[in-house]
Amino acid sequence: DIQMTQSPSSLSASVGDRVTITCQASQDISNYLNWYQQKPGKAPKLLIYDASNLETGVPSRFSGSGSGTDFTFTISSLQPEDIATYYCQQYDNLPSFGQGTKVEIK
Amino acid sequence: QVQLVQSGAEVKKPGASMKVSCKASGYTFTSYGISWVRQAPGQGLEWMGWISVYNGNTNYAQKLQGRVTMTTDTSTRTAYMELRSLRSDDTAVYYCARHVMTAFDYWGQGTLVTVSS
Numbered sequence: 001d002i003q004m005t006q007s008p009s010s011l012s013a014s015v016g017d018r019v020t021i022t023c024q025a026s027q028d029i030s031n032y033l034n035w036y037q038q039k040p041g042k043a044p045k046l047l048i049y050d051a052s053n054l055e056t057g058v059p060s061r062f063s064g065s066g067s068g069t070d071f072t073f074t075i076s077s078l079q080p081e082d083i084a085t086y087y088c089q090q091y092d093n094l095p096s097f098g099q100g101t102k103v104e105i106k
Numbered sequence: 107q108v109q110l111v112q113s114g115a116e117v118k119k120p121g122a123s124m125k126v127s128c129k130a131s132g133y134t135f136t137s138y139g140i141s142w143v144r145q146a147p148g149q150g151l152e153w154m155g156w157i158s159v160y161n162g163n164t165n166y167a168q169k170l171q172g173r174v175t176m177t178t179d180t181s182t183r184t185a186y187m188e189l190r191s192l193r194s195d196d197t198a199v200y201y202c203a204r205h206v207m208t209a210f211d212y213w214g215q216g217t218l219v220t221v222s223s
Contacts, residue, residue: 034209036210043203043213043215043216044143044201044203044210045213046209046210046211049207049208049209049211055211087151089151089210091208091209094153094167095141095153095156097150097152100150
């Protein structure tokens with residue numbers, strides 16, 4: 001099974017800051033990497049698919065990059081409504097998720 | 107618009123079975139798969155398995171093999187997930203999600219299942 005190592009597990013940043021989350025796969029997964037946002041008590045929401053493609057309707061301050069084993073998710077300017085937990089998810093064979101990154105406002 | 111509406115919360119005793127439903131609307135049901143994902147309290151997301159609505163093929167997470175069955179009813183546009191021999195660590199919110207290529211683009215609202223004696 002492919003393991004996903006996501007870091008950090010939590011972070012605190014100020015409104016307007018650039019926020020970066022990384023996800024590392026235990027083996028090459030090409031670009032089969034997606035990013036989700038989950039707010040408390042809500043279902044996850046797809047933000048980025050295939051490593052770098054913005055899902056329709058998602059603000060352009062969210063972006064993703066990477067391929068192979070190393071991936072990055074960025075919020076270019078953190079907004080109060082971005083407070084959530086973010087998960088990476090790979091789908092090379094069977095899906096699996098990273099452990100999540102809780103983003104808070106400083 | 108695409109919607110996945112799940113059945114309501116349940117409380118089950120250890121050793122019992124549970125069956126959660128997920129009714130789809132707003133798209134061609136047979137054109138997409140359905141995955142099930144669960145989330146234990148305060149924990150991360152765990153993929154449980156996938157069913158092709160088109161032909162009924164399934165693929166389950168190894169740790170749940172033998173205890174989980176996923177089915178669909180195309181006449182009612184509903185997907186089902188049954189989990190048997192419930193344990194306390196099966197307590198979780200269970201989500202269905204529409205499966206498009208490699209991602210899950212629409213999710214149900216979640217169903218809390220509590221396993222407790």
